[in-house]
Amino acid sequence: MALGFSGAAVVVVADLELGGHLARFLYEPRLDGVDPALGYGRAATLHATLLAPVLVGLLRLGFPRLAVGFALLAAAAILETSSLSAKTALAVSLLVLVAVWLFAAAALDRAWRFRIRGGCVAADVPLPLGAEAACWLAEP
8 A cells, every 4th residue: 555655656746747747638628727736636635644544554564664755755745736635634644643653652641641632632623614615626
């Protein structure tokens, strides 16, 4: 999974650096006259959402170099897109990863575990979105 996402990240970054021709081809005619970085928004959001679980798996399996490479490629691809939800998911995913890492540490006392758990619950508050937040790529 990490290798597949990393390969996709390389393709996304290369495509967007070279003008977004692949994105325009895949989403023709919807991206005509529009930033091609918008075409990768959904995939970038999925990538950011799965970042923390994949990193935990790689680290637990003993692949720290692959984990670092995966995280760097993921961050590069996600930050290259125009998706605010992907960038938000990247930040939250990394925060949750740090919180889980701290939570699992045996040195933490009960009070700190309660604070971390409460912070994770507080971060899950849904934000109301208006009609302008509708995705234009989903329209026929």
